[in-house]
Amino acid sequence: MTKPMTLISRVAVFAASMLLSFSALAAAGGPVQHAGTDLSDKASLQRGAQLFMNYCSSCHSLKYLRYSRMAEDLGLTEEEVMANLNFTGAAFGEQILTAMPAEHAGDWFGTVPPDLSLTSRVRGGDWIFSYLKAFYIDEERPLGWNNTVFPNASMPNVLWEMQGIQRPIYGGKDEATGDPLIDRLEVASPGTMDPLQFDQAARDITAFLEYAGEPVAVKREAIGVWVLLFLAFFTFLAWLLKKEYWKDVH
Structure with a gap:
């Protein structure tokens, strides 16, 4: 139990310090x-x-x-x-x-x-x-x-x-x-x-x-639309394939 608790404590201290830093910067x-x-x-x-x-x-x-x-x-x-x-x-x-x-x-x-x-x-x-x-x-x-x-x-x-x-x-x-x-x-x-x-x-x-x-953000946003469309189309094909495979299984 010692190591997990130590790790958790360190994470908590780090998070608290970052929160204080950002608060001070904002103020x-x-x-x-x-x-x-x-x-x-x-x-x-x-x-x-x-x-x-x-x-x-x-x-x-x-x-x-x-x-x-x-x-x-x-x-x-x-x-x-x-x-x-x-x-x-x-x-x-x-x-x-x-x-x-x-x-x-x-x-x-x-x-x-x-x-x-x-x-x-x-x-x-x-x-x-x-x-x-x-x-x-x-x-x-x-x-x-x-x-x-x-x-x-x-x-x-x-x-x-x-x-x-x-x-x-x-x-x-x-x-x-x-x-x-x-x-x-x-x-x-x-x-x-x-x-x-x-x-x-x-x-x-x-x-x-x-x-x-x-600089890549401009192209990434343009490509992102086509990636989402491809994933949607691929999901639809996967659904059709699953429906075909399982049509005779009751």
């Missing part, structure tokens, strides 16, 4: 909104790729994704990718890397911006969508920006021209620290997009990062 940031992404929408993925390359790829890489694979999955030609989405001079078959030297990134941001290939698999699409929308101006931060979903993030709001500048509206205080709590964010200076348009832009970037985290 660390602000509310998360539903992204509503659709990986079957190639137009959304193409827009997301364009936005990512123009606004994010100068700092963040996608080292597990190649330009050629992206072109194949998103229905783009080599010429379109190399002319509009490749700003580093990399070859078509190479990985999507940033041109920013790591030593300069450390000087400018205090840390090297992370690779975003697997962010959607770690954080989830809803988190990315909410994070992109949650930047607000904060004069006390080194870069002048903060984020309600990921407080004290080192990243500036690179999408501010489209979204506009948000300022926090405070309501109540933290019982433990006495610090004011942010009730909501309010657009103080409008951007080039209205809220619905910016939501779609953030959704497109989120969809592209979800695709980048698991």
Whole structure:
């Protein structure tokens, strides 16, 4: 009995620790909104790729994704990718890397911006969508920006021209620290997009990062329908065969 009980105890402790970790992570940031992404929408993925390359790829890489694979999955030609989405001079078959030297990134941001290939698999699409929308101006931060979903993030709001500048509206205080709590964010200076348009832009970037985290997901979902149809047809044939075998058995 000793070994089974020890194993059960370890599993229970592990489960409890994981639950506490996820609870702490959820409590660390602000509310998360539903992204509503659709990986079957190639137009959304193409827009997301364009936005990512123009606004994010100068700092963040996608080292597990190649330009050629992206072109194949998103229905783009080599010429379109190399002319509009490749700003580093990399070859078509190479990985999507940033041109920013790591030593300069450390000087400018205090840390090297992370690779975003697997962010959607770690954080989830809803988190990315909410994070992109949650930047607000904060004069006390080194870069002048903060984020309600990921407080004290080192990243500036690179999408501010489209979204506009948000300022926090405070309501109540933290019982433990006495610090004011942010009730909501309010657009103080409008951007080039209205809220619905910016939501779609953030959704497109989120969809592209979800695709980048698991490129095979697009094909897997398409193939999955045919697999289910085959299984249904095979089940029907098996039922007919069973009926034929057992028709004379009483």
